[in-house]
Amino acid sequence: MILKRxxxxxxxxxxxxxxxxxxxxxxxAETSDATKVVVKDFKFxxxxxxxxxxxxxxxxxxxxxxxTVVSDTGAFKSGAMDTNDSxxxxxxxxxxxxxxxxxxxxxVGTIVVQ
Amino acid sequence: xxxxxxLSRRNALKCMAxxxxxTLFALSGGVLAPIDLAMAAGDSKGAAKLxxxxxxxxxxxxxxxxxxxxxxxxxxxxxxxxxxxxMAEQPALIIHTGDITHLSxxxxxxxxxxxxxxxxxxxxxxVPGEHDTSDATVTEYFNRFGxxxxxxxxxxxxxxxxxxxxxxxxxxxxxGGLGTLGADQLAWVAADLKxxxxxxxxxxxxxxxxxxxxxxxxxxxGDADQLLPQLRRFGSVTVLNGHIHQIVQKVEGNMTFHTAxxxxxxxxxxxxxxxxxxxxxxxxxxxxxLGITSVSVVKHPSxxxxxxxxxx
Numbered sequence: 001m002i003l004k005r006x007x008x009x010x011x012x013x014x015x016x017x018x019x020x021x022x023x024x025x026x027x028x029a030e031t032s033d034a035t036k037v038v039v040k041d042f043k044f045x046x047x048x049x050x051x052x053x054x055x056x057x058x059x060x061x062x063x064x065x066x067x068t069v070v071s072d073t074g075a076f077k078s079g080a081m082d083t084n085d086s087x088x089x090x091x092x093x094x095x096x097x098x099x100x101x102x103x104x105x106x107x108v109g110t111i112v113v114q
Numbered sequence: 115x116x117x118x119x120x121l122s123r124r125n126a127l128k129c130m131a132x133x134x135x136x137t138l139f140a141l142s143g144g145v146l147a148p149i150d151l152a153m154a155a156g157d158s159k160g161a162a163k164l165x166x167x168x169x170x171x172x173x174x175x176x177x178x179x180x181x182x183x184x185x186x187x188x189x190x191x192x193x194x195x196x197x198x199x200x201m202a203e204q205p206a207l208i209i210h211t212g213d214i215t216h217l218s219x220x221x222x223x224x225x226x227x228x229x230x231x232x233x234x235x236x237x238x239x240x241v242p243g244e245h246d247t248s249d250a251t252v253t254e255y256f257n258r259f260g261x262x263x264x265x266x267x268x269x270x271x272x273x274x275x276x277x278x279x280x281x282x283x284x285x286x287x288x289x290g291g292l293g294t295l296g297a298d299q300l301a302w303v304a305a306d307l308k309x310x311x312x313x314x315x316x317x318x319x320x321x322x323x324x325x326x327x328x329x330x331x332x333x334x335x336g337d338a339d340q341l342l343p344q345l346r347r348f349g350s351v352t353v354l355n356g357h358i359h360q361i362v363q364k365v366e367g368n369m370t371f372h373t374a375x376x377x378x379x380x381x382x383x384x385x386x387x388x389x390x391x392x393x394x395x396x397x398x399x400x401x402x403x404l405g406i407t408s409v410s411v412v413k414h415p416s417x418x419x420x421x422x423x424x425x426x
Contacts, residue, residue: 041388063389063391064391065392066216068248079217079250082217102248103245
């Protein structure tokens with residue numbers, strides 16, 4: 001279910017891009033506490049990011065290069081994100097989630113879900 | 115624009131076309147000698163003296179890339195293919211060392227395959243780059259190129275007495291680390307080499323460098339130290355990679371390590387800037403920053419010297 005929702009969000013982001021509109025954070029109606037991570041200069045910012053359980057986190061790539069977001073445990077995984085592409089994942093369970101960019105494995109980040 | 119700057123721009127574009135070309139490997143007396151492809155094509159008689167053209171290495175075509183560093187990657191790949199097709203004697207094989215596509219999209223793979231279909235040499239062997247396996251399901255590359263390896267990504271074959279080993283080091287990234295081959299693949303290599311004569315010329319090809327060029331950018335393979343000792347007993351070993359979009363070469367004993375240029379866009383030298391992204395080069399600096407690789411005619415890989423020569 002979460003997977004399906006994420007795909008829908010990605011599709012929506014793609015359509016917005018087609019219209020030349022800045023990709024925005026998914027609708028707040030979907031989540032209780034939307035938050036975002038910017039991918040810039042081969043870094044995830046901010047990290048660690050602390051959010052409430054039920055939050056949807058959106059990563060947006062602001063680099064010229066392609067990046068991905070891949071959970072160390074396989075809990076979530078984006079496809080390749082080109083410049084200005086976004087990926088979203090809803091964190092239902094509290095915990096500490098480490099992730100990396102599979103194209104540039106030195107890029108690491110953490111989401112803390114409370 | 116003056117005539118002089120037009121000329122310089124033309125030279126720069128010409129240089130980019132040459133810089134984007136692949137590398138020809140000629141088999142001469144049982145050993146391999148890399149030759150810059152553009153120069154080999156331009157001097158077909160001279161190149162022919164080196165031996166039979168065995169294969170051409172093409173790398174990092176990044177079909178789908180459309181940023182400022184090169185808005186026409188299809189065009190530069192087409193130019194590369196034209197150079198290969200123009201060779202007086204066609205190489206038996208083409209080896210693509212990965213990053214065929216930029217975003218692992220089906221349409222990008224389709225375009226790449228359409229472009230490759232123009233090659234007169236039809237036998238092409240590939241290994242994937244991390245850009246080819248970045249789709250969430252990691253299926254697009256294997257749907258098209260997985261057959262040779264039973265969808266494992268690693269395989270071997272023989273041609274003209276040379277043993278070729280294709281390896282995959284882009285799937286098991288460790289966070290904060292380098293590329294990884296993994297225990298299964300390393301065990302397979304050991305079995306593949308077992309009982310093979312040490313006089314067999316070996317060519318190993320993978321996308322990421324199989325020796326550490328720059329660890330902070332992940333330009334290396336974490337467990338290559340378990341691969342290379344297995345190759346040391348062989349008299350002629352050539353290790354080919356792409357990934358870093360520039361030529362870096364090292365000779366160690368009987369092993370020659372060579373990373374190929376990209377046909378798409380340059381990347382910065384190790385550690386220059388925030389990361390290994392596309393390098394935007396002003397056209398008036400292109401000739402100085404790209405360049406051709408000079409030809410070295412040698413009898414043995416351990417004595418060969420490839421050096422880059424800037425055109426301006």
